[in-house]
Amino acid sequence: MKTKSMKKKIFTLLLAACMVFAFGLSACSDGDAGAGGGGGGAGVTGDFSQPARDLSKGPIKIAFVPLGASGPTMPTAMRGYYDALGGEDNGIFTIDVFDSQFDTTKQIQIMQDLITQKYDAIILEANDPNAVNDVIHDAEVAGIPVITRNMAATGPKIAHGLNSDYRAGYEAAKYIQANAGKADDANVVILDVVPELKPTTRMGTGFEDYLKENTSWNLLETQPVTDTSQENGNTIMSTLLAKYDDIDIVYTVNDDVAVGALQAIESAGRENEGIVIWGYEGHPLALQAIKEGRIYGTSFCDVYKQSYSTMILIQYLMQTGITAANLGMEYTPLIEYSTVPTVQGNIDEVLSAAGVKLE
Amino acid sequence: MNAEKGKFLKAAGSIWGQRVTILVAVIVVMAIVQPRFFSSGNMLSILLAIAFYGVIASGMLFVVLIGGIDLAVGSEAALGGTIFTMYVLAHDMSAGTFFTAFLLAILVAILVGLLHGFFDAYLGMPSFVVTLATQYALYGLTQYITKMNYLPVLNASGLFYQLGNGKLFGIPSPVIWFVILAVIAAFVLKKTPYGRRIYAVGGNPHAAELVGVSSKFHKMTAYIICAVTASIAGMLLVSMNMVSSYKMAAGYEGPVLMALVIGAVNLMGGEGSMGGVFFGALLVGIINNMLILIGIDTDYKEFVQGCIIILAVAINVYTSRKSQGLVDQKRRRMPWLNRPKRGAPDG
Amino acid sequence: MVLKPKTIRKLITIGLVIAMALLFGMSTESFFTVRNITMIFRDASYVGIIALGVSFVVIGGGIDLSANGIVCFVGMACARLGVLAGFPAPVIVIVGLLAGALCGYLNGLAVTRLHLSEFITTLASGYIFAGFAVFLVFRENGNVASAAVTNKAFLALGGHIPHTYIYISSVVWVLLAIVVYIIQTKTKFGLHTVALGSNPKSTMMSGVDIDFLKLIGFVLAGLFCGIAGIFQVAYQSASTLTLGDSMGFQAVAVCAVGGVVLGGGKGDAMGAFLGALFMVILLNGLYKISPSPSIQFIFQGLIILVAIFFDTWFNRMMEKKLFSDAVRKRKNQTPLGAVKAEG
Known part of the structure; x- marks a missing residue:
């Protein structure tokens, strides 16, 4: 029995060694055939003597x-x-x-x-x-x-x-600092995206950067909200409300989460503390809540x-x-759409300019 | 004296003794680290967080008991919630509309359950892959009927609003739904002949057939129960959120299965109880809550969650093996002895 | 000529794959192009390599859902080393393989030493391995960020074989499939795994160390996830925390479509190979036929159902046939050869 299992072990080890070796070899092979990237470089290569496509003919x-x-x-x-x-x-x-x-x-x-x-x-x-x-x-x-x-x-x-995402968070923090009338040592929580999405969805980072650079606000914590869904925003916010007695500003990366946070605050009976909730994007429910004065504002994307x-x-x-x-071209020309800070005072204006109707 | 001591030890080693031990340990730790854990607001937030998973888990338990699995619960919830919302949006907020919409969603869920049951019981297709496939199909269907729209209900009122936002003695409605459904499930499984037959079918379908228990009927009904509870969870969700989107409840099957497994439900069928599922759901909820309260670096949340789940299940397995006197034996010789007894619901 | 049931089963899957390819080929122009075919083989190689590894576990009666975590972890480890200038590529590859095998080993330990069920172990360990990746992830001011892998030799792994259209990962996939097929059908280890899947008790009784078999199954699954992770990072030239998402369930589904049935004892590497091809052709074709995501979803679900239906139907038919053959043999006392000639 013993020798057989030894044999098996040796066999498996050998096999693994072979695979490792084969991989090592293929990794050593020359690096020219990259996945298509790499090359490029400056210099016009296209033919621009005539229009590339006739847009009057489909498909x-x-x-x-x-x-x-x-x-x-x-x-x-x-x-x-x-x-x-x-x-x-x-x-x-x-x-x-x-x-x-x-x-x-x-x-x-x-x-x-x-x-x-x-x-x-x-x-x-x-x-x-x-x-x-x-x-x-x-x-x-x-x-x-x-x-x-x-x-x-x-x-x-x-x-x-x-x-527009990093700027949106940055501008939101700026707007809240200038207009919401919160104390210099206001307590802030950020309901951010899950770590996987942070490299691309950077509103939370923008908000945090402004907070650190230009304010003396106290960042209590940053919590990721799975799927940035309303119900998860609700449960996380209610836990945070149980944890902290004094929260002044809640920055959320999505209006769904903002509405969830609002629900948590209302069901904890703390809607009179004047907690500032800020969202992103402009979903109907959040816009309605802003109109009613329950959510402070959002970064409206047209x-x-x-x-x-x-x-x-x-x-x-x-x-x-x-x-x-x-x-x-070696760079990326940016067209930056700024988001519009939308609060109760200007919501009708913003919405009518964007052609959005509630209900 | 000796007998009594033995009795006490047995109780501590029993599955409920162990569960109580874990809960007490958690509570003691929390009392030291973060006393705010015990505030009523926090308790409600834990319950609310597990309510949706719990509602689904109480139905999923039936499917797992008969030896199947339903990975499509998330999409069933999305479909149910979407149909419910669309019907209410197309009509009004009256009670009549509400009940019609509710029944319509349940009806669709029954159809989905029938389909799953048919594939499993009559065609013998493995439920793992079948429900993985229907998960895609149902999400597709939900996307199709909503034309990928997001359906906010801006003027929610009446029963539609109360379904997810109502409160009884300060307890949110989804929690009440969870408790009611859990009690019903526990009653059905423990006290009715139907429930006993579910265990019999899951433990050994052939033996069950031989004593005259139709495994087909019980499989079908189990899938239907699961789809219906999933659909109810979906409706609670849209009512609470006042909005419906096709991706809602996506990925719910993971936490639900976790709750089941931590509650010592055997995924091969025939073993497990609603009490265990309730405990499992509660523990998952408490863990998530603890991670926020203690202030674990949020990037590592999932990692810690995974570790705790493995730990909880390992303790569970270890004590149940110990109570069977298997731990010190030469395990390698007789691994089949490790399987706990089948058929008998615990607790 | 009499075909074995196993051969018929494979012919059915091959038939399904070809039928689907023909269907898509006839309804769209861009399906049967060199570029598209090589793309299909490249896309299939990632999930296919994982499925090959997972097939060891599934044939042995288990299940491994942790592929998402392992791929994520291996990918991040390779990316971490891949950004260092002048770091030798073979070392990156070896580290990746070892990381994958280590994850598989941990899974195996949990299953064989702690006696946890495979399902929950691998479901939870998927989170844990993805958590390992979070420890390694690139950060800017403490926030998770992304970085491009710059190691040319390593990136070459994700590209074509020089002067051809064929991707290296596809070739490795095919080679691995052959190796795994031989291991599963010709070696003692493979046969023992099949025995373990069909009847663990009697396998145990006949003196096979089934814990060791399970452990090796998980290690191989982890190793293959590692290989897939390496190729994916080399191709994308960056790693993310979402790398390998949904691979865990997908790999098992791929196995099942190819006839490596959950519960164990059935199927082999060829099934896993064909299953991966089937799934990728399905998606590739659906992108071309219908641009609407909802229709894509619906058809994806329905066609997988059809494939599983064929598989189950065939298995049942074969069981019935074996049963009736055995009955007839008993009755007539005909020699084995006569029965064979009939069927």
């Missing part, structure tokens, strides 16, 4: 690859895109949505697939600032302009990034206008055929 396929295809802003975004193209039945353009389900690997697979299917333009919410750089470069080499939206990729090769203008830009890019790759 032209545009892909939208969001982090997750759920969420309240999705329909607004789609409306913005289609309105810029002349309605959903324009006969030329179609916009297809691909849900990357918060999964970087899946997002890369989708992007690769879009290149194979020869889409004409891609709008991307990058799941990771570094992991998608190569595939964006691939797409641009293939002549597909890629615009990153909300969540940007760091790579120097992307054509355009539209980014998703419709962002989407509309993104699509205008894409039409231009498709016609000219400009991508960062064929222009040899």
